[in-house]
Every structure is written in structure tokens, then in C-alpha cells.
Amino acid sequence: MRNIKTALAVFICIIVFAIMGPEFNPLFAAIAALITMGPSIEDSVESGWNRILGTIYGGIGGMLGIFIANLISFQYTYIAIIPIGLIVIIYFCNNFKKTGAISIACVVFISIMTTYPLEMGSYMLAILRLLETSFGIIVAFLINRFIKVPKCDEKIADSLVAKEENEKLAKTDENSSREYKKLKVVSILYMIFKP
Incomplete structure (x- = not known):
């Protein structure tokens, strides 16, 4: 539309x-x-x-x-x-x-x-x-x-927006998980090699 x-x-x-x-x-x-x-x-x-x-x-x-x-x-x-x-x-x-x-x-x-x-x-x-x-x-x-969007299109648009938001949240969770793993590896390496 x-x-x-x-x-x-x-x-x-x-x-x-x-x-x-x-x-x-x-x-x-x-x-x-x-x-x-x-x-x-x-x-x-x-x-x-x-x-x-x-x-x-x-x-x-x-x-x-x-x-x-x-x-x-x-x-x-x-x-x-x-x-x-x-x-x-x-x-x-x-x-x-x-x-x-x-x-x-x-x-x-x-x-x-x-x-x-x-x-x-x-x-x-x-x-x-x-x-x-x-x-x-x-x-x-x-x-x-x-000029309004037809009602059926509003439902589709809402579901697409919800899907996009879920994908963004999944990416954020994935990035957080990566950052946590990196931090964990760095802290282990620090513990092993610290002076």
C-alpha cells in the first residue's frame, strides 16, 4: 500500500x-x-x-x-x-x-x-x-x-513487524552470547597468563 x-x-x-x-x-x-x-x-x-x-x-x-x-x-x-x-x-x-x-x-x-x-x-x-x-x-x-491500509493488510503488516522484532531480539541474544563467550575466553587466558 x-x-x-x-x-x-x-x-x-x-x-x-x-x-x-x-x-x-x-x-x-x-x-x-x-x-x-x-x-x-x-x-x-x-x-x-x-x-x-x-x-x-x-x-x-x-x-x-x-x-x-x-x-x-x-x-x-x-x-x-x-x-x-x-x-x-x-x-x-x-x-x-x-x-x-x-x-x-x-x-x-x-x-x-x-x-x-x-x-x-x-x-x-x-x-x-x-x-x-x-x-x-x-x-x-x-x-x-x-488513504487507509485495508484491514487484512494491517494484520499482515503487524505480523511482519512482530517477526522483524523477534529477529532483532534473536540477533541481540546471539550477539550477547558471543560477547559472553569472548569475555569468558579472555578471562581464562588472563588467569593462565597473568604475571
């Missing part, structure tokens, strides 16, 4: 932007919808909030990058600004415990920084990228909110 909902969200983004005209690009809305779509509404809410924050962070970073690039008269300054900006954005998101926002923040920042020399007013382009990405996030959230 997630596959269908993801495809539907991307389809809606493409249709809306096609209706709006050729000057609007559905790429960033479609990417945001794709990244935001979660297996459940709870995941989409959390993911959507992270994506909105990431879009804001990336947009602000992109506008600052444009400002710095415009201050320096060298034509290819933005090429040096992109990796530095990515480092700053990732550092910022990690420090504020918003790791879920990192990917979309970086996507928005790169999209703004790589397209601003080519088109219309750079700040307007940055705002347009923010709006496009936000549109994709909202579409994914609404689709995930209002």
Missing part, C-alpha cells in the same frame, strides 16, 4: 505542477513527497515535521549561500560554498537533534545553490524551492492521512 500511496503522491505533485505551467518544476515537490511518505500516519507526521524543518534550514542556508556568493565577484564561488554549506547544515541539524531533517535540508540547499546562477532572481528561486518542497510534504502527509 505504501508503494501505491507514494506513487499517488508523486503523481499529484507532477499533475499540479503541469497544470501550473512549464515554468514550474515538479522535481522538488516529487522528491519531498517520496522522502516523506511513511508506513503509517505517525511516521508521516514525524517525518513531515522533520522535512518541513529541513526545508526551512536548507532554504535559509541556500539564501545565505547566495548572499555570500553575490558578495564575492568570482563566477564560480558557489562551487566552494556548497560543500562548506553542507557541513554547516549537517552540523546544525545534528546539534539540534534534528537528524531526520538532514537529507531534505541538504537536497534543498544543493538545489538552490546549483540552480541560482541559471535562472531568475536568486532569492525568489530559493523561496520557490521552499514552496515546492513544502507542497510535496503536504501532499504526502494528506495521502497518508486519508
Whole structure:
């Protein structure tokens, strides 16, 4: 069902932007919808909030990058600004415990920084990228909110989740057992060879 909902969200983004005209690009809305779509509404809410924050962070970073690039008269300054900006954005998101926002923040920042020399007013382009990405996030959230998984699929999904959790627990127990055996061997060796 997630596959269908993801495809539907991307389809809606493409249709809306096609209706709006050729000057609007559905790429960033479609990417945001794709990244935001979660297996459940709870995941989409959390993911959507992270994506909105990431879009804001990336947009602000992109506008600052444009400002710095415009201050320096060298034509290819933005090429040096992109990796530095990515480092700053990732550092910022990690420090504020918003790791879920990192990917979309970086996507928005790169999209703004790589397209601003080519088109219309750079700040307007940055705002347009923010709006496009936000549109994709909202579409994914609404689709995930209002299109429900059929009941029989929920039982299958629950059993798959339970199976995954059991497998994780089994791996954890296996790893603990290995660690215990290693510790036991090391302690025996220590007892034999201790000075």
C-alpha cells in the first residue's frame, strides 16, 4: 500500500505542477513527497515535521549561500560554498537533534545553490524551492492521512513487524552470547597468563 500511496503522491505533485505551467518544476515537490511518505500516519507526521524543518534550514542556508556568493565577484564561488554549506547544515541539524531533517535540508540547499546562477532572481528561486518542497510534504502527509491500509493488510503488516522484532531480539541474544563467550575466553587466558 505504501508503494501505491507514494506513487499517488508523486503523481499529484507532477499533475499540479503541469497544470501550473512549464515554468514550474515538479522535481522538488516529487522528491519531498517520496522522502516523506511513511508506513503509517505517525511516521508521516514525524517525518513531515522533520522535512518541513529541513526545508526551512536548507532554504535559509541556500539564501545565505547566495548572499555570500553575490558578495564575492568570482563566477564560480558557489562551487566552494556548497560543500562548506553542507557541513554547516549537517552540523546544525545534528546539534539540534534534528537528524531526520538532514537529507531534505541538504537536497534543498544543493538545489538552490546549483540552480541560482541559471535562472531568475536568486532569492525568489530559493523561496520557490521552499514552496515546492513544502507542497510535496503536504501532499504526502494528506495521502497518508486519508488513504487507509485495508484491514487484512494491517494484520499482515503487524505480523511482519512482530517477526522483524523477534529477529532483532534473536540477533541481540546471539550477539550477547558471543560477547559472553569472548569475555569468558579472555578471562581464562588472563588467569593462565597473568604475571
